[in-house]
Amino acid sequence: MGEQMEERKRERIKVYAPDGAVGSPAAAPAPSVPVLAGKRIGILDNAKPNAGALLERLAQRLASRTGAVLGLVETKNAAVAAPDEVIARLQSEVDLVLAGSAD
Amino acid sequence: MTGDAPLLLDLAEDDPDALMQLYDEHGWGDGLPMVPPTPERVETMLAAADPDETIAVLPPRSGIATRRVIAINAVLAGCEPAQLPVVVAAVRALASPELNLRGVNATTHCVAPLLIVHGDIAESAGYNSGLGAFGPGNRANASTGRAVRLILMHVGGARPGPGDASTQGGPAKYSYCVAENTAQSPWGGYAASVGVESASAVTLHCGEAPHNVHDMESSDPVPILDKVASSMATLGQNNAPISSGEYFVALCPEHAAVCASAGWTRRHVSSYLFNRATLPVAELRRAFGLRAWAPWQQALADDDRVSMTEHPENIKVFVVGGAGRHSSVIPSWGMTKSVTVAVGV
Numbered sequence: 001m002g003e004q005m006e007e008r009k010r011e012r013i014k015v016y017a018p019d020g021a022v023g024s025p026a027a028a029p030a031p032s033v034p035v036l037a038g039k040r041i042g043i044l045d046n047a048k049p050n051a052g053a054l055l056e057r058l059a060q061r062l063a064s065r066t067g068a069v070l071g072l073v074e075t076k077n078a079a080v081a082a083p084d085e086v087i088a089r090l091q092s093e094v095d096l097v098l099a100g101s102a103d
Numbered sequence: 104m105t106g107d108a109p110l111l112l113d114l115a116e117d118d119p120d121a122l123m124q125l126y127d128e129h130g131w132g133d134g135l136p137m138v139p140p141t142p143e144r145v146e147t148m149l150a151a152a153d154p155d156e157t158i159a160v161l162p163p164r165s166g167i168a169t170r171r172v173i174a175i176n177a178v179l180a181g182c183e184p185a186q187l188p189v190v191v192a193a194v195r196a197l198a199s200p201e202l203n204l205r206g207v208n209a210t211t212h213c214v215a216p217l218l219i220v221h222g223d224i225a226e227s228a229g230y231n232s233g234l235g236a237f238g239p240g241n242r243a244n245a246s247t248g249r250a251v252r253l254i255l256m257h258v259g260g261a262r263p264g265p266g267d268a269s270t271q272g273g274p275a276k277y278s279y280c281v282a283e284n285t286a287q288s289p290w291g292g293y294a295a296s297v298g299v300e301s302a303s304a305v306t307l308h309c310g311e312a313p314h315n316v317h318d319m320e321s322s323d324p325v326p327i328l329d330k331v332a333s334s335m336a337t338l339g340q341n342n343a344p345i346s347s348g349e350y351f352v353a354l355c356p357e358h359a360a361v362c363a364s365a366g367w368t369r370r371h372v373s374s375y376l377f378n379r380a381t382l383p384v385a386e387l388r389r390a391f392g393l394r395a396w397a398p399w400q401q402a403l404a405d406d407d408r409v410s411m412t413e414h415p416e417n418i419k420v421f422v423v424g425g426a427g428r429h430s431s432v433i434p435s436w437g438m439t440k441s442v443t444v445a446v447g448v
Contacts, residue, residue, distance in 0.1 A: 013117050016140045017110040018131055018179060018257040020172035023165040047395075077395060079206040079438030 033096050036062065040071035042094030044086070046078040051101035059098055108155075109172055114139060131257055133249070133277060137179040148174040148184050158191055159198035162205040164260025168194050172258060173250075180250035180278075185228040186243050189305055190250045192446040193218050196307045197255075201440040207309045208261040212341060213273035214436035216255075217308045217351070218248055218280040219421060221294040224303035224446050230282035234425025237281055237313060248278030275312040281423050287356035288422035289363030294443050296369060297419075301445035308351045308419070308441040311340065313431035316358075324362040327430075328372065332379035334432040335411050343382070344391040345437035346400055346413040352376065353431045355424040369420045377415035381408040395437070 033039055041059045045052040052075070059070050071094040076082040090097050115121045119136035126132040138144065154171035161168055170191065177190050197204050197216065207214050220230045231241035238244060260266035269276070285292045294304035314334045318327045335342070335350055342348035352372070354362070362372055385405040397413045412418065419441065424430075435441075 011116065013114050013139070013141055014111045015114045015122065015125070016142070016145060016171075016175045017112055017129070018126075018140065018172070018175050018253065019164075019166060020109055020169060020258050021107040021167045023160045023167050077438065079210065080203060 036066035036068040039068045039095040041068050042071050042090045042097040043073040044097050044099035045075045048078050048101045055098045140175045140178040144178045145174050148178050158194050161259035163266050166258035168258045176253040177250040181246040182250050186247050188446050189247050192305045192444050193251050196442040196444045199442040202442050203439045206438050211268045211270045212436050213269050214309050215275035215279045219306040220282040221292050222303035225282035232282035232284040236423050244280045245278050248280030284422045290369040293421040297443050299443045303446040306443040309439040310433040310435045313433050316430040319428045324365050324367050327358050328375050332376050335380035336382050338390050340434040341437035342411050342434045345395040346397045348435040348437040349417045351433040352420045353423045355430045357428050358430045359422045372420050373415045373418040376418050377410050380411045384409050
């Protein structure tokens with residue numbers, strides 16, 4: 001009996017992978033802006049430490065190198081998605097948005 | 104929406120060590136031995152349920168959690184079929200927008216979803232609501248919590264590093280599941296108190312590991328709840344700078360009985376703690392930028408005191424545990440709300 005159990009244990013078997021399929025992303029990234037000259041740069045500050053300073057400096061350097069201009073600055077909480085009205089304001093006021101800063 | 108059938112892999116032998124070696128090559132597993140999820144074991148776990156039904160899509164990986172995928176992870180974790188309905192309901196709850204699973208999975212904080220099992224299934228499926236309920240020693244509690252963690256890692260992609268940035272991780276991220284001690288709750292079941300009138304239910308609260316509250320001598324609610332309030336009012340937890348955060352106060356039966364015998368309801372306990380769990384505004388201003396405070400809290404003067412959360416309803420009270428006089432406080436991660444859902448069969 002014990003030998004049979006050992007034998008069965010040693011047989012090659014099939015097991016499932018545990019991760020399942022990946023769903024489609026809810027939204028695809030927007031295409032890049034091909035030329036920045038004259039475009040308006042927005043900032044979405046996620047309120048992580050120094051995110052505002054980092055993104056603003058980045059926007060200034062980008063603007064000085066490309067001829068873009070600094071536009072709207074919005075702030076959101078890092079842990080949740082930006083409210084619809086913030087996204088709508090950025091959409092109407094600027095052509096590209098700098099966003100995202102970690103701890 | 105249905106997910107593709109999970110892949111079947113060759114395993115050298117029906118043995119936990121062999122499985123760990125195979126899974127390790129794919130970056131799967133939680134570091135502990137697992138039960139090999141053979142098709143036979145997974146079919147037994149599923150019983151007659153539709154295996155291809157999508158229960159939820161879990162971020163950040165956007166993994167599709169079908170019943171079969173959930174059952175695979177339940178087998179891995181050591182669940183019995185009786186516990187699968189709780190795991191399925193918990194996965195459904197994880198996808199609730201207010202729970203904010205993307206943030207919960209990805210944050211640097213040590214947050215883990217606590218499962219609180221309510222009602223008939225707590226008894227019928229063998230959950231422990233009494234002595235030592237937070238563990239160890241009970242298969243249903245341990246394996247259900249572990250199954251949810253494995254689903255978060257495998258399906259949701261919450262692996263330390265790419266999908267889980269928790270600075271130190273935490274023991275609650277292995278398994279975090281208790282049953283409510285409804286039999287010794289003087290206020291009835293928690294689920295009904297939040298409007299879920301189902302024979303069985305599960306609550307998910309994304310929080311820290313329990314912070315102990317010890318009171319051996321009091322026969323009056325005030326000294327007991329003052330100690331609870333003291334555990335709530337500390338600067339190091341996320342609730343300090345985030346005013347919308349919830350607290351779960353897990354009262355032991357003896358502490359709950361003291362409160363109830365003095366005529367205090369569940370709501371009275373929450374209201375008292377709301378007023379007692381406070382810190383000086385100046386102290387909080389020294390410690391934080393206060394950016395996640397409600398506007399009315401930001402308007403307070405430095406010499407005012409402010410509650411650790413903006414509303415008494417954010418302080419949730421339930422009963423768990425056995426003999427003895429230790430309760431606990433489970434602060435929230437902050438940007439998440441607890442969810443209670445019915446458990447189907």
